[in-house]
Amino acid sequence: MVIHKEVIDKSSVIPIYYQLFKLIEEQIRRGDLKPGESLPTEHEISSRFEISRMTVRRAISELVAAGMVYAQQGRGTFVATPKLDNIIFELNDFNEEIKKRGLNYKTTLLEAKIIRANTELKAKFQVDEEHKRFLYFRTVLSAEDERLSYEVKYTIYSKSKPILESELKDPSLPSLIVAHTEYMPMSSKKVLQVAACTEEEAVILGIAPNSPVFLIEQTIYDQDLKTVGWSKSVYRGDRYKLTSYDGWYKKD
Amino acid sequence: MVIHKEVIDKSSVIPIYYQLFKLIEEQIRRGDLKPGESLPTEHEISSRFEISRMTVRRAISELVAAGMVYAQQGRGTFVATPKLDNIIFELNDFNEEIKKRGLNYKTTLLEAKIIRANTELKAKFQVDEEHKRFLYFRTVLSAEDERLSYEVKYTIYSKSKPILESELKDPSLPSLIVAHTEYMPMSSKKVLQVAACTEEEAVILGIAPNSPVFLIEQTIYDQDLKTVGWSKSVYRGDRYKLTSYDGWYKKD
DNA sequence: TAATTATAATTGTCTATACATTCAAACTTT
C-alpha cells in the first residue's frame, strides 16, 4: 500500500479519520489495494501518519461498516472481495425454500457462443468497434424438473481464452467478466419490472403465453462505471415473490 | 429514562459498550424511551454507570448506525421516530420522476368506513371477538389524471375516535394505527408479487384486464409482532419499476 | 517427529483528558 504522508492535512477542517477513510477507499477503488490484501497494521498507519491509533481505528471502522474491508483480531485487516449477486433482488423466497427442502436445483445451459457486436450490444456497452466480440449465454434454472427462470447474459470477450467446462456448468456473470475481460466488476444496477411473457419465454418456461413474470435486467460496471456485463432474466410470476422485512427506527 | 446501575456488569466478558447498547435498545423497544425523547447526556450516562464517555459514545454510535437514535451536536441525542414507508419497496422510480417534474400527484379516496370483523380479517389480525371493528380504506393514486395504483387498507378501530378530515385526504397506515389503536407500529413485512390484474382492478386503473401488475401486501406489526395493520396495493406494471444499485464490497 | 508451550504481533476494549464545534438560552446593547 503506497500512501503518501502529504495527503493528510492535520490542520484541515475535514476530520483526520475521514481523510484517512477516503484515502484508503480510493486505494481500494483504484485497485492499488486488491481484494484479500491486508491493510498496513493500525500501529503502522498510526506511526506513518503520526496520528493516534484510535483515529486510525475510527477510519477503519467506517470502512468495515461500508463493507469494504474486514478485520480479524490477531491477524489483521483485509480488503473484502467484491460481491455482486447474480440471483438478483433477493428474489429468493422460492430459492430459499428449495434449498431448505434439499430439492434438486440445477442450471441448464441452452446456448453458449461468441458473437460479433450488433447495434444493440454496441449501444449497451458503449463500444463502436465493429470487430468487437461478445460472450453470449442462455441458461434455464430449474428445480425438480420444473423450469423456474430463464436468463440471457452478455459480456465482452477480449482475451480470446477458451471457455472452461466449469463456466458452462453454472456461468456467473461476474466471474465470466473476470475471466474473459480486463475489467473488474465493481457495482451493478438492477431494474425489476413486471411483464407478460413472450411466446418464446412461455415455451421455455412451460407456462401460458402472456403469463405475468418478473423481468430483471442487470448491468454490471467496473470502477469507472463502464458497462462490462449485462443480463436479462425472466422469473415465473407464480413461483417467485419478494419479501422484505423492515422498519424499526429511522432518522427523520 | 430509568436505568438501573446494576444491569451493567463491568467484569463481564460482554463488552460494556455492547451491554449499554442493548440496554438502551431495550428501553426504546419497550417504549420507556419514546420517539423524540432525548437520551441522558453522554456525560450523565458516563458518570451514572461510572464508565468513560468514550465507551458511552461507542454504544450510542451503534444506536445511530442502527437508525434508532440520532445525535445533534450542541443539542443532544434523541430517539428516532419509527418510520414505515407506505409506498413500499421503493417502487418509486416513477414516483420520483413525478416529483422531479413537479407533476400533479394526488390520492383519491374511493371509500372509507368502519366495518365489522369478518372471517378473513379475524384470521389476519389474529382476533376472535365477533364484535371487533376495523377501519377500511380504499384509495387510488394518480398523476396528471392517470391512475397509477390502487390500495386497500385495514386496521383495528378500537378507540372510537372520529376519522379526521386530514386522515381522509391521504391516509397513511402507520399514522392511522397510531391514531385509532393502542398499538405502536414497529416493523413491517412486505411481500411483492406479480399478478394479472382482475376485472375490477382493470376498471379502476383504466388498463386492460389481465395486464401484468405489481401486487404488494404489507403487514404492520407492533413490538410483540402482533398484526396491527394490513394493506394490499396494485401498481400498474407499465408505469412502475424497481431499481436498485448495489455491489461494491461485501465481506465474505 | 509430533505435540505442547511460550512469544510476538495484531485487533478489541476501555480509560482519562483536552480542545473544537454547534446550539440554545441568558444577557447586553441599541
Next chain:
DNA sequence: AAAGTTTGAATGTATAGACAATTATAATTA
C-alpha cells in the same frame, strides 16, 4: 422591543496509554 453578544452545555474529534483476546509463529518438550 429588537438585535447582537456572551456563556454554558452538549456532541465531535483527537491523543496517549493500558490491558484483553486472538492468531500465527517460534521454541520447547515428549
